[in-house]
Amino acid sequence: MDLDHAQLDRDHVWHPFTQQQSWCEEEPLLIERGEGSFLIDNDGRRYLDGVSSLWCNVHGHGHERIDTAVSDQLGKIAHTTMLGLSHPAAAELAGRLVDLTPPGLSRVFYSESGSTATEIALKMAFQYQQQRGGQHARRTSVCHLRDSYHGDTIGSVSVGGIDLFHSTYRPLLFRTHAAEPGDAVDLERVLAVHEEEIAAVIVEPLVQGAAGMLTHPPGYLRAVRELCDRFGVLLICDEVATGFGRTGKMFACEHEGVEPDLLCLAKGLTGGYLPLAATLATERIYEGFLGAPEQYRTFFHGHTYTGNPLACAAALASLDAFEQEQTIDRLQAKIELLWGLLAEVESMPEVTEIRGRGVMVGIDLGAHDPSLRLGHQVTLEARKRGAIIRPLSDVVVLMPPLSISEEELQSLVEIVRESIRVACAEIRPAQLAQAAA
């Protein structure tokens, strides 16, 4: 019997960040396969993966090296726990990550998502300050940036600043202090006023992705580091979105030579293959947790699938691919091409602004009536033309896999340009009719 997957989806699946009422009114697109920069649906139609399957695919779909690494690992074991045991892939990957990330980070704590990577960093920072004792034990709050996004668990939502996603949960959240994005003077003000209560500052370095690719001015991240040092506060860099090449360097921190105390990685860690995240810490923080078991300085946190071997094997193969395919070096020409192509899009009357860095792009269509769902209309037009994108409200996001070819990049931008033109042309009469009513 042929299953009607679309109907089963409508009947039973509850999708993330999705208004199910509208979802069920549309025909769901079912992706069955992937090949390089392309997603292939159940009717065999091919689409450019314009947002890297939610910002995580790096080397393309069906990458031979990663496929082989995962199936080799599958031949050994699919899962074993990291609680009380270890396994070779987790140990090797930890060493590789320490070598690859900014100096000073020496310890790797695994989890499965960006949300948990930041949740863990927040708990580590808090517990570290508690265990330092004395006046540090009063550091029970965290400073974050307005419009920030660090995930969906209650801790990561507490340091989130996007009202649309976060305001409902306010009564459940812990108290934080917010500073203006990209404004070092404002951060200094917040730290000066709340100096003794803040355990850590958490930032998305360079680009606040979910805020609509909001970019910080050059030198801001360095200033944040200096302020954290001046006020004795830990710096957590959330590179869940910016990590693994998206800004043109392996990590966004490298652009300003910044060494965080805690670093959060996820999304691209496995090349976009499997759920794996890592929170890296300095030796100083790690040592703050050492002691006899009965001193209870242990970090009491860990998930069933923490450090899953299949995911670690994928991550190791992805790091090999970065080296062997010189992914970061080869990306530079593509970034130049991309921003050259975007200059034309920016000159369109429908576009207010284009923001971003590297291969993280937000095409802002300006303020529109939310009921028009302009960003979504652009997505539907792009789909008809062979590209998958996903907007943040009326900001059209592009974040292709780093492996995308120059021809594919050209065709992606062309599709998006045409989709914006058509979607906006169709929506204007509707807006006029609404204004007249």
Ligand SMILES: Cc1ncc(COP(=O)(O)O)c(C=O)c1O
């Ligand atoms: C900067 C940042 N942090 C954390 C997260 C949460 O990651 P996940 O969706 O894997 O929980 C995201 C997701 O977009 C992100 O952009």
